[in-house]
Amino acid sequence: MPCIARLKQGLREGMEFKRVIRNLLIGNDTFIASRAEYKSAILRAQMAFVTIIVCALYIVIDASNGVSNFTGFYLLGISVSAISVFLNRQAHYQSTNFLLLITANFLTYIFASNDTYRAGTYIYLIVCCLLAFALYGYKHRIAAVLFCLVSIGLFLLSYVYEVKILIHTPEEQKLVYAEEYVRVSFITNFLIALVLCSLILHFLLTINFHSENEILVKNDLLSKTNQELDRFVYSASHDLKAPLSSMLGLIEIAQRTDDPEEIKMCLGMMRSRINILDDFIREIIDYSRNARLELKKDKFSLLELTKEVVDGLKYAEGFENIYLKYNMSADLEVETDRARLRVVLSNLIGNSLKYHDPAKENPNVEISAVSTNNQLRIEVQDNGVGISEEHKTKIFDMFYRASEMSKGSGLGLYIVSETIKKLNGSISVTSKVGLGSTFQIVIPL
The missing domain is CATH 3.30.565.10 (Histidine kinase-like ATPase, C-terminal domain)
Structure with a gap:
């Protein structure tokens, strides 16, 4: 029993922690009806927080290597990411998408242009392409394609034209191009990009899994509904036809007889069949109202x-x-x-x-x-x-x-x-x- 109690307490704490993280990412008790939109909002906020962490990490790495040229742009990335989290919590999703992707592409281009290609900074442009398709989805795929083209263009521009706007002296170049600094930068960039790509692909796989699952559930429900409908039509037609056939027979008998007692008996039996039909129709109406009307x-x-x-x-x-x-x-x-x-x-x-x-x-x-x-x-x-x-x-x-x-x-x-x-x-x-x-x-x- 103590083990079960501890397990329940652990589950409650886990659920509470999950709720706190959710509220931090998309706002206090924000309700998003669409699962895809909900997951996109979570991913959007996660990417913004990852950007803040990466920029803060690079401030530490650069400081430990005596490099200070990029600090202003790291702070810009942190500021824009914080604004993106705020906009995401306010449900301004399209604005957040645009701001996050523009900033990510711009900063990646700036860093890739001033770093040696061996640092692997341009890898983040691959992340930007995947992120554009994940955030915009099929509905806004044109915007995703445009951002993807921007990322490709910035990669070519940074690779062909080395614009060293942040490196002004040979001493600064020596620090940025130092073998140890380049090695640390490449490992860091590769691992972070790998984690981000995995996160985005996991998001896409999750959306696809739930979409397929919803389709299977709906198809199963539709199949059961069709079977019920077939059974309903068959049984309803039988239950309607039986009293009607009986009434036709009673009418035929009443037309052929002159005996008042027999006619009276036929009319009584007709009334009984009509009552049966009335009860059946009332039941169908009750069923329809129950399924259709709210409480x-x-x-x-x-x-x-x-x-x-x-x-x-x-x-x-x-x-x-x-x-x-x-x-x-x-x-x-x-x-x-x-x-x-x-x-x-x-x-x-x-x-x-x-x-x-x-x-x-x-x-x-x-x-x-x-x-x-x-x-x-x-x-x-x-x-x-x-x-x-x-x-x-x-x-x-x-x-x-x-x-x-x-x-x-x-x-x-x-x-x-x-x-x-x-x-x-x-x-x-x-x-x-x-x-x-x-x-x-x-x-x-």
Whole structure:
């Protein structure tokens, strides 16, 4: 246990340190929706800080070798990099790109022109080219190409025309071209350029990896959505066609008979089929609304909502023989999406009424609710026909029906499950055949 506690503490400290670094690079709790833009902002700030470190390092190296000609330009690099970090934290990304790349190209050209080529200063122009493409990306690739051409032009200019604007005397030239100084400069330039190129390539690989991963996830989601849509269209067309075909048959019978009782019977059966269609269309609308609309929280009395739902179900078959019990406080007020909770209660209570056991003397439905620890717990319990174990894990699937004799469309509990997910809640069921079922939902408030 102490080891686990230390591990958790270490993870918390690591996350806190990571958050501090992130805030330092791109601003306090700045939100960037695009992963590519976010990674670009991080890379931009990292490059600015690396430039500050490199310039500070060279001030130390030059001072230890008695060279002071380049100090002013090192300070310029530090100042511009600090400004770049500030602009990056203010979300002026394009301005930061331009300032950072212009300064990097200019300073590299100045140093490469005054150093011997053996110092390898021009290597930083390769970094500038890679950085331009990494920061501007495909969307602004023309700007990246232009900066790349600038880097190539400055390389040729520094190599062909040695403009020694920082070296004025033979003594200064002797210091800058000293073998030890050149060797240290080359090793430093090579290692720093290698690290920077690796950092940029890692950035590009990370962006590419996440982009491919997002495409795979979206393709998988699209494939599942298409399969659900195919199943939905097939089942919906079947559920719509069956009552319509039945109604056509009843109309045909009514047209061929003169018996008033038979016509009355046909009209009653037609009404029943129309009610089935109406329920099915309502379920489709509920499903569509749940998927499309955002959460809208209201404060309301749960008991009043429950009674309103029951009142809408009072014309269900056998309703007058079922005893309903409300086990909740009249003062219980909750703050959640009223319309969605109404759909959930309507389906659960409706199922308890629909699948009551007429063979029992006292069929009953009990609706309980309690609010504790910012959670709303609701139970809908009945002593109906119950659900067998083989069906319990599948009843929340779209269009799943335990048997062909089931009265519903198979959408109701699927809609309940999806609605509960939208409310960030959970649903569970316990049931035994012949004894009844209990559905429990938990919703955060």
